[in-house]
Amino acid sequence: MLHWSQLDVSSDSTSANVLRVAGPGPDGLSVNRRVGDADTGARLGDGGRKSADQGMLTCAISGGDDGRVSPAHRNEGEISAVGRAAALLKEFRSGDGTLTAAALVRRTGLPKSTVHRMLRELVRVELLEQVGGTYRLGLLVFELGRRTPRESGLHEAAHPHMAALHEATRHNVGLAVLAGGDVVYVDMFRGRDAPRLPQRTGTRWPAHASCSGKAILAFCDADGLTTGPLRRFTEHTITDRDALAAELERVRRRGVAYDLRESFPNVVGVASPIMGADGEVAGALSMSGLAGRISLTRVEAAVRAAALAVTRRLAGGRVPAAQPSSQSKR
Numbered sequence: 001m002l003h004w005s006q007l008d009v010s011s012d013s014t015s016a017n018v019l020r021v022a023g024p025g026p027d028g029l030s031v032n033r034r035v036g037d038a039d040t041g042a043r044l045g046d047g048g049r050k051s052a053d054q055g056m057l058t059c060a061i062s063g064g065d066d067g068r069v070s071p072a073h074r075n076e077g078e079i080s081a082v083g084r085a086a087a088l089l090k091e092f093r094s095g096d097g098t099l100t101a102a103a104l105v106r107r108t109g110l111p112k113s114t115v116h117r118m119l120r121e122l123v124r125v126e127l128l129e130q131v132g133g134t135y136r137l138g139l140l141v142f143e144l145g146r147r148t149p150r151e152s153g154l155h156e157a158a159h160p161h162m163a164a165l166h167e168a169t170r171h172n173v174g175l176a177v178l179a180g181g182d183v184v185y186v187d188m189f190r191g192r193d194a195p196r197l198p199q200r201t202g203t204r205w206p207a208h209a210s211c212s213g214k215a216i217l218a219f220c221d222a223d224g225l226t227t228g229p230l231r232r233f234t235e236h237t238i239t240d241r242d243a244l245a246a247e248l249e250r251v252r253r254r255g256v257a258y259d260l261r262e263s264f265p266n267v268v269g270v271a272s273p274i275m276g277a278d279g280e281v282a283g284a285l286s287m288s289g290l291a292g293r294i295s296l297t298r299v300e301a302a303v304r305a306a307a308l309a310v311t312r313r314l315a316g317g318r319v320p321a322a323q324p325s326s327q328s329k330r
Contacts, residue, residue, distance in 0.1 A: 165302060176213070181206060184203070187201055210269075218251035256300055274307050
């Protein structure tokens with residue numbers, strides 16, 4: 001790491017609170033930057049001998065002609081300021097969406113002073129909002145999320161069909177996309193008498209344990225699941241990869257996927273994939289309800305028809321060649 005003892009620190013004539021830092025960096029790289037109180041977060045003391053790896057200074061490091069970068073910017077476990085901000089924001093994906101600074105320190109493992117400093121900055125730029133002693137996602141996050149090209153186009157195409165399904169059945173209706181080994185719900189209609197599930201707009205759920213996830217995975221060109229064990233949620237959850245591969249083959253044949261008490265002991269569901277204009281799977285539309293109160297055989301055709309309507313809208317009125325078969329073989 002680069003330490004103050006290696007640098008030439010001098011005052012900048014343009015400001016009493018601005019310093020110019022220059023000197024040799026790691027691996028022979030050069031450092032040359034003006035830094036002030038806004039950069040350091042604190043005035044320099046003890047002869048300015050605070051180490052850069054304590055987060056008190058961020059230096060702009062320029063390499064030579066070979067394009068080398070500082071080890072601090074390589075993927076060797078060190079987290080940049082952007083990475084720390086992302087770590088904080090990701091914690092708001094679970095729970096009720098509000099967290100205290102203490103909870104964020106505990107969850108992320110970041111230093112308390114770092115968390116408080118970054119929370120102030122995230123509030124300032126409207127990525128977070130402070131409500132008393134708690135924090136929640138700011139409107140800027142919502143605005144940016146709505147502008148995500150893939151999800152926004154899919155959401156606009158699917159929303160009216162989901163609303164019609166919900167109105168006709170009063171069951172939970174969801175729209176999900178694949179993200180790593182999870183599905184992310186980009187829209188959700190909750191049925192008045194349907195089970196209260198943790199899935200809601202913006203939340204994740206393991207793809208192997210949901211009908212939406214299996215509907216998408218079955219039509220992915222590559223294995224959409226990450227390596228490692230498949231988590232079990234109920235006695236019916238498929239946790240064997242060979243068994244899951246066989247299940248995905250059945251999904252490809254019948255064109256729909258089922259959740260038969262695999263995510264929750266008393267919940268069942270059915271999902272159908274939505275294909276994009278390029279013929280690739282774009283997401284899945286699902287319906288779920290309490291076992292014994294929802295007939296999957298009765299709602300399956302409606303879910304399939306809605307997914308096909310969304311597919312046609314995304315494709316400008318035509319049906320991509322990769323659209324799943326309409327023959328159901330349970």
